[in-house]
Amino acid sequence: MEKLKSIDDFKRLKKELSEKIFRKDTPRAHVCCGTACAASGSHGVANALEDAARDKGLDITLIRTGCQGMCQQGPNIKLEPAGYYYQRARPDQAREIIESSIKGNSSYRRGLYRDDILSEPVESMDDLPFYKKQLRIALRNNDVIDPSDISQYIVMGGYGALRKAFEYMKPEDVLDEIDRADLRGRGGAGFPAGKKWKHTRAAKGLKVVVANGDEGDPGAFMDRAIMEGDPHSLLEGMLLCAYAIGARYGLIYVRHEYPLAVKNLKHAIRTAESLGLLGENIFSTNFSFGVDIREGAGAFACGESTALIASIEGERGFPRPRPPRLSEQGGGVWGYATNLNNIETYACVAPIIENGSKWFRSIGTETSPGTKVFAITGKVKNTGLVEVPMGITLREIIFDIGGGIIGDKQFKAVQTGGPSGGCIPAQHLDSPVDFDSLAKLGSIMGSGGMVVLDEDTCMVDVARYFLSFTQSESCGKCPPCRIGTYQMLQILERITSGEGRHGDIETLISLGKKIQEGSLCGLGQSAPNPVLSTIKYFRQEFEEHIYDNYCRSNACKNMGVFAINPAECVSCGLCKDACAYNAVVETRKGYYIDRAYCVKCKACHTACPVGAVKIRRQSVSRLEDQFRIPAEDIEILARRARMILKDVVRSKPIKVVTCKKDCKVADAVTIMDGNNVGSILVFDDTKQLAGIFTERDIMHCFAKNISFVDVPIGSVMTPQPITLDASTDIGVAVNVMSEKKIRHLPVTENEEIIGMISYRDIVSYLLPEVIFMAEDIY
């Protein structure tokens, strides 16, 4: 293709191409050749389709696309214009697919998606539950075009935003549009891209645009999909950014593990250059922009912006202190002011310029407009890449799109934000997914990795896993990060190997806080998050490991007491073969495990085909031995005692009595008396909780001779009262109350007060359970 010298040249080219490419009368097969599908053999399928069509003398266009999203079910094929969507395609099906869908007029039923064997197959991609709720902006072309063909990108509207900008917009207009769209960075922190661009634009000297394709968060692959499947959308975004801020050069930093991304990007850069869309004097204007690629060499810390700059310069990937910021002269690559954004952020730029900021803001939520790509992985049925409007709930993503948990097990938590994020438990499944809501739950959006965890996942082990990751990836510059994560890891390793000690949880929390405060870069500052959030929501599992030597998910070794349940055992003897320590004993009555020899290696547990080898908590098995109560019964009772504050709040009509700070003490006491409550919550003018005033405080006021009539409650209340989340265990609440010597406790959910609980409430709530348990046992 010839170099384009003007916008008119571009328009002419687009018109020519549109007549040839994606015509309605030539059937097309879009075969997914993304990494996952390629690993499942999609290239073979593509070749077979081509051969089959040739044999039949049919004219079809075969397009090898990037990742289409539903990686688990790959290789995927989309047939256009009929719209049929086939999954798990095999080369030997090619003939039949061509026969029925191209030659004939019907779908090839065996290749279609079904929820289960009994349900009707779904013919088209848009009707699939996986795709129904999606809205694709960043991934707009991923399931359509061949990434190596710039013509297809152009026909799909590519470089149209660049054309529009050149034709109608000044650089400031482009910048304003992005600013108004409130496009927030998709790489982690959600910083507004418009603000960053403005900063860089204001800097002096040569400017550089850098795209962060390091994607170090394990379990996330959206940037990979874009770089591999639609590289021009990244280039166009970078071009628009360069145009807006007046940058001369662009660099794409790609992690070492993504060779295909490097290859496709290189090719895209070359073809864009040959068309004159990159390089000197684009469209014969005096705007020039050159782009190149830099490859990483395997260091998670290099995803951090200053470390990435250091790595480009050929240094060790140590983060650098700020200021100067990247966007200032002296802060970026080789000292040139640099605008750094994530790949997905750039991929959103062209559609915004094309359709306007209003359109963008109409999608998503008020504070987080637009869409976000998530990689749903882990114990979910349909793993893959999804792009959804912000504000969708976790439940919709995991259950409607992801199809729920594999094997219909119980959902336990979803990990978002990778090593910097946290685990969100089931009770928050209905909260919306956007930057601020996730942060409120103690996690982060991060780059969009979502790892779904089920009942078989041990939360302590998950915490340990993340810490071992950050510990080994810490660049080592700051002692709190380097040594602190090591200490935390050691504690967690002890806990998961059955040697937890009293006080470990508290040490973890205080170490975590210190690391957060004392680290230079985001890696250290966020490294304790996965641990702190799992302690917050799953403290009980930590306690079970430490105090009861028990892992409820049976994931940790060296835990619990091993026993064979004779009712389930089929006497196959596999456990005996598996045990290297001869702890499984065969008798005439069946098999049993000799605890004196058992080293808790779990070999028998893994070997048993019917799940008859049980791992029990010590306390339960002691009761079982002593009183001959079946362990199952004890476990049911134990579960009943395992209640959270929400249960208490739900169990009785709870009045939350409140007043304002300037309310007189006498009035407050009257209110309390009238409502027959022992405490009153005091709010300030901004409706924030300011303090609490209790029966005890009345006593203090009386003793100190404070005038009930004149003094406002704000000056005698206890400020900043302790509150607990509704998901907190009753046991923890009792502990907190007795340790802090308080009797009244506001209970919150999503930071809002949903009830008041007094010491007496808890005792009277527990009492029937306690009596019930006691009766049942004795």
Add this chain to the structure above:
Amino acid sequence: MSGCIPDMDSYYRIFEYELTDEQRRRGVLIYALQQIQKEHNYLPADQLARLSESLNMPLSEIYSTATFYKHFYFKPRGRNIACVCTGTACHVRGAGKVVEKFKKEFGIQEGQTSEDGSLTLETVGCVGCCGLAPVITVNEEVIGDLSDEKLSGIISSIKDNDTSSSD
């Protein structure tokens, strides 16, 4: 290109004139190391010494940078390289067991090479193919959805191919 300076002009297709000579030499270091590793499968000491000369950079500097990055190896690696993904998605779907199996079958730890030099076992944070977890790469080929049988098949094919090729 063994050990000499890689082609600077093609590496600096952009930033042609803006950088000092020292910045240019420093900036090419990681790329140069990658090229050496591509050729030799690891970073041989004599190659690094030559690189130090041609980049006019102290050898200690080169080592200081190279050791920071996980992707660089200083010892020869095996004829086959199995890299088990231990990223989160793979971890929760049983990557631990995959690592164990390799360790047992080849009698090595992570990062080690088997005695006969047939295999080096490595782990990686994520290969970006999480949809098919657990995932491994064998000599850069991505293999996903590993079941026990699939894994056994892979291991025996590594062993078989290796004996046939070394004959």
